[in-house]
Amino acid sequence: MLYRETGQYKTSYAADSVIFPIRQDRIGVMIVLAIAFVFMPLMMAFKIPPFRNDYILLAILLPFLILSLAAIGANILIGYCGQISLGSGAFMAIGAYMAYKFGTGISEIGLPPLPIVVSILLGGFSAAFVGILFGLPSLRIKGLYLAVATLAAQFFFDWVFLRVKWFTNYAPSGSVSAPELKFFGYLVSTPIEKYLVALIFVTIFALIAKNLVRGNIGRQWMAIRDMDIAAELMGIRPLVAKLTAFAVSSFIIGVAGALWAFLRLGTWEPLAFDINRSLELLFMVIIGGLGSILGSFLGAAFILILPILLIVVPAEIGLPITTETVSHLQFIIFGAMICFLLIKEPLGFARLWQIGKEKLRMWPFPY
């Protein structure tokens, strides 16, 4: 009932090829965007609970948005093109460090400090370039072997950013600090501003990604994922398809890495982008749903927010457990929930959402 598309006639090609073909989806997306862009900042500005302080904004929404963006990037490669990658953390690091280098200027080649948006995008392009390089082996090796090759990228770049002092502008501690966050002459410093900047980036890239995956190139990726030999026989060139997937995925992950470093951490070291970050992104994609943009958001929310809730809730309701026990319990419950979820719904949250939509179509008169 709520979700019936009956009566929505498409009378032109343009109407048939919009991003969200069903009216309810369009309205839903509009509402979500309105909440994210208008309602949340207003709540925050007037400090309406639960926004008593900037905790929710800075420690939950901001990392959620940025990690969602990274998960979208990872999903393009893993979920849409079927190339398992364990190097996502490395691409985030490349995005972060190269954006830092461009943002502070590269004196060796006489490059002055570039504007922040340009730096972030160039960080993304650097990651895309490296992504293509590390994507080359994917033309020969597949599956778990490719995962191991991308793992090499992870360890290589961990090493590079620790050892090559050029990347950290020769900071004695090896820890670098984001340049001044001036977006088009406007200095971003308050939590609301940071949130909005991240939101704008995520909205734009999510829309681009959504459009890419339903178009020509996205269909090529999916064909390669489903059966590469069949795809090749149909005239899809694996070289182009696989390398574009690596490039687009690394670009988005690189931008997310730059945002993570600039907006979230402010000061960072290579440990912020270690192997755990790669695994975290992989889990987000798997739990959220392989081959789904919405799934990337749901997966990011689950992996990021649930552990925080598991820590905060016992403390807030005043359960007398020690910090140590709470953090051990967190690991146990979180692990158990992942197992439970994957047994009950191996296709992730995106599938759950789809089931929900199908049910709503019939509701309240299911047969």
Add this chain to the structure above:
Amino acid sequence: MTLKTVGLALAALGGAAMFAPAMAQNEQYVPILSYRTGPYAVNGAPYADGVSDYYNLVNLRDGGINGVKLQIEECETGYATDKGVECYERMKGKGPTGASFFNPLSTGITFALTDKTLQDKIPIITMGYGRADSKNGAVFAYNFPLLGTYWSAADIAMQHIAKELGGEGNLKGKKIALVFHDSPYGKEPIPTLEVLAKKNGFTFIPIPVTHPGVEQKSQWLRIRQERPDYVLLWGWGVMNGTSINEAASVAYPRDKIIGVWWSGAEPDVAPAGAQATGYKALMLQHGAGEFGVHGAIKQHVPNRLGKENFGQVLYNRGVVNAMLGVEAIRTAQKRFGNKPLTGEQIRWGLENLDLSAARLKELGFEGMMRPVKISCGDHEGARDGRVQQWDGKKWNIISDWYTARQDVTEPLVKDISAKYAAEKKITPRDCSKAD
């Protein structure tokens, strides 16, 4: 899985999160960032116990600071920077006046919080760790690397080596290796050691160890090839024990290894057993043992957390650290009144902290530490240390007090803090006018 279960679970979690208990108004909120899990838990736990026990002592024995009770909350960071930042965001606004100060016990988290605390006006106390250049309070108004920075530590270690060799002149031509945790923490002492290498004419060999430091075969193989005269160890957590074991397996004499004060506690040497005998480490003023304050904790805190680690090096460091924070609040109360204070007011208290020998005796810290006085230009306050040696069962103090030479570290502090100020567009305060 049915949608209903998902919905119910979400609703339950969300509902519980909304529910927040009422807060007392006359309490000073004191957050503790700790780590009792992960590869650094062996060192994080005794420290956190010490901090917690001292705060409880103040509450139970004195009823708080001049009647203002401490409201304590612990947050587990696991030594991870992003978790630490999350804890910080969660805790900074709690209590009637917000968090008093933060004490991350991680150089990585300190680096990440330095900009944020400046904006939120909350002091960050990094006793014996953190950014060494934050000694310069003119630039780093909210950072307090109390009692010693890594640059001071490096200088004290080199002074001790010079003394063992029979004079500074004998350092010429020697080889000194630094085995360090490859993170901001481990890299901090390098500038000082480079300056000293140039000054005294010894060869300095930095040897990094990747986090968490359980794999050090190649590093110690290199030490066997290079045969340095001394090895400085800048490790933490499981890395320390591994280093000592590896030193034993390449037969590097343990009494030629000098650890920083974060590599000189019981959990660092105990796992290595007899192989650790002879190993030396710096002391951040205090060592192990029980002093006046320990008696008070035993008497007044029935449920103290420190049990088998009571009186150990890191437990004591937690106690000293908590005491400095409490005394800073007390100092600030003298000016702003006996009520819950904001981070900005406590910053003033920290900057004007002055603990005389008599006051330390009163607090039960006699014999544990020397007097300390903080000022705008000197957020470190004191830079004294001694050297202790592990005899297989306990730590023995083997040296007299050393004081880090200002002429070695001060140019570096000026130089690197000025760079930071320029990068962050901070105008340094005029310390002669600071109140």
